Amino acid sequence: MILSLLLNLIQMIIGFAGGLAVGGGFVAFLTVLGIIPRLIQLTKTEKLLKVYAACVILGTLFGTYLTFTNLTWNQPIILLLLWGIFHGIFNGMLAAALTEVLNVFPIISKRIGMEKYILWLLMAFVFGKIAGSLFQWLYFVT
Structure with missing residues (x-):
């Protein structure tokens, strides 16, 4: 005991x-990434600083709650689409902030000798991400 x-x-x-x-x-x-200050700067919404902070805190708490419960949602497809769009926006902004802070694309393009083809390199990353996401969702999820 x-x-x-x-x-x-x-x-x-x-x-x-x-x-x-x-x-x-x-x-x-x-x-370190400065995501929230950068987002506020880009959108010119300095007066909504408390809203941004509240959204981060509430989103973290809600995500933690969903992680530790067996809650399932049988929601309409439109709500699930909106939920997925918001997740995609968040992940995209996080990835963009990370690449902006670390200067990933200029470093990669110089290392592999594609400085003249930076647009093609970026498009390859974008289409590769789209193809990988579609493959995961269509093959593993459905």
Whole structure:
């Protein structure tokens, strides 16, 4: 009985520590990339800073809730399409911010000798991402 309680306590401490580590990494990732300030700057919506912060916090909490529950949604297809679009926008903005901060494309184009063909290189990345996403969804999901 006491051993079981002790094991549960250790699991709770490890889970809490892991959550703090992942949460700290997530916040550091957003801070280093400057996603929210860059988004505010590009959209010229400085007065909505609290809304952006609330959306990040609520989205994280909601995602955590969905992760730990067995909740399933039988929603209309239009709602699922909107949900997917918002996920795609978020992932696209995250990838764009990462490549902007790290200057990935100029470095890659110089390393492989395609400086003159940077547009073709970018289009290859875009179409490769689209093809990979479609393959995953059409082959593995459906």
